[in-house]
Amino acid sequence: GAGVSQSPRYKVAKRGQDVALRCDPISGHVSLFWYQQALGQGPEFLTYFQNEAQLDKSGLPSDRFFAERPEGSVSTLKIQRTQQEDSAVYLCASSLTHWETQYFGPGTRLLVL
Amino acid sequence: QQQVKQSPQSLIVQKGGIPIINCAYENTAFDYFPWYQQFPGKGPALLIAIRPDVSEKKEGRFTISFNKSAKQFSLHIMDSQPGDSATYFCAATFNSGNTPLVFGKGTRLSVIA
Numbered sequence: 001g002a003g004v005s006q007s008p009r010y011k012v013a014k015r016g017q018d019v020a021l022r023c024d025p026i027s028g029h030v031s032l033f034w035y036q037q038a039l040g041q042g043p044e045f046l047t048y049f050q051n052e053a054q055l056d057k058s059g060l061p062s063d064r065f066f067a068e069r070p071e072g073s074v075s076t077l078k079i080q081r082t083q084q085e086d087s088a089v090y091l092c093a094s095s096l097t098h099w100e101t102q103y104f105g106p107g108t109r110l111l112v113l
Numbered sequence: 114q115q116q117v118k119q120s121p122q123s124l125i126v127q128k129g130g131i132p133i134i135n136c137a138y139e140n141t142a143f144d145y146f147p148w149y150q151q152f153p154g155k156g157p158a159l160l161i162a163i164r165p166d167v168s169e170k171k172e173g174r175f176t177i178s179f180n181k182s183a184k185q186f187s188l189h190i191m192d193s194q195p196g197d198s199a200t201y202f203c204a205a206t207f208n209s210g211n212t213p214l215v216f217g218k219g220t221r222l223s224v225i226a
Contacts, residue, residue, distance in 0.1 A: 004156070033213060042119075042202050042216030043157065056213065091156055093214075101147075102214060104156030 002026065004105035006092050012111045013082045021077045021108045025094030032075050033102060034067055035091040043091050049075060050097070082112045116140055117205050119217025126193055126224055134188045134220045136203035141184070143205040147214070148177065148188050151200045160201070161188070193224045 005024045013019050025032050031050055035043035036059075045059040051072040060067070064083075069075040079086055089109050093102040118137045126132045138146075145164055149157035163170045163177040163186065170177045174191040190197055200221050204214040 035214075040219070042204075042218050043214070044216070045213035048213055059213070093156075101159050101162075104149075104158065106154070106156045 004092055004094050004103055006090075006105040006108050008108060009106065010109050010111075012113065014113055015084060016081050017112075018078065018080045019082055019110065021079075021090050021110070023075045023077070023092030023094075023105060025073065025075070025092070026103055027073075028096070029094035029103075030072075030097040031095045031102075032069060033093045033095075034075070034077050035093065036061075037089040037091055037107065039088070046077070046090075079110075082110075084112050086110060087112045116215045117203060117217045119203050119220060121220060122218070123221040124223070126222070128194060128224055128226045130193050130224070132190050132193055132197075132222055132224070134201055134203070134222075135185065136187065136205075136217050137183075137185045138205050138215075139184065140205070140207075140215075142207045143215075144207045145205070146177070146179065146186050147204050147206075148175075149202045149204060149216075151202065151219075157202060190222075193222075195224050195226055198222055198224050 007022045034046040037043040047067045048056040049069040064080045066078045089107040091107045093104045095102045147162035148160045150160045151157045161172045161175045165181045176189040179186045200219045202219045203217040
């Protein structure tokens with residue numbers, strides 16, 4: 001079946017621009033996670049949804065980062081006034097409730113110039 | 114504070130060799146330990162996972178060894194192939210995995226023919 005999809009795959013933004021990154025989880029998956037992966041590093045947690053409820057946003061690095069999942073399926077990660085340090089790969093993962101495996105999408109590579 | 118420490122950072126082995134990647138964790142509440150494989154430009158894919166009630170788990174050529182008292186676990190790849198060349202991440206989580214994963218920094222494995 002279809003896996004987790006993310007769009008766009010690549011995004012180049014000028015410093016100060018706002019960007020929106022989309023995640024389509026596996027159909028029926030209740031849990032959705034966003035991670036940030038810097039070059040040469042492991043993914044780091046940003047935020048977590050169960051259905052439409054954002055249960056944990058402790059990993060968001062600043063108030064410029066905002067995520068939503070209004071209908072409990074597709075999620076959008078928005079970054080306002082992008083900075084160079086925001087350049088990274090943004091990964092989305094989904095999982096069934098009470099199921100261990102998190103399935104990752106291919107990521108969106110964001111480059112802020 | 115890095116909760117999951119992974120070593121080595123990079124590893125080169127001959128085809129047929131047995132690369133070993135090690136991880137150590139700090140939080141004794143962790144109860145689920147997956148390994149992910151990531152190819153360039155792709156998202157991490159689950160390889161194999163273990164819970165602390167067993168000391169070893171084998172799936173195909175991949176084996177996890179787990180030492181609960183030492184808070185360490187490792188990945189062994191038997192009969193390694195050039196196609197195994199990728200970056201490997203250990204991770205940890207609790208509450209049956211329906212919580213954010215904490216990743217190690219990754220090991221870049223190169224298997225040379």
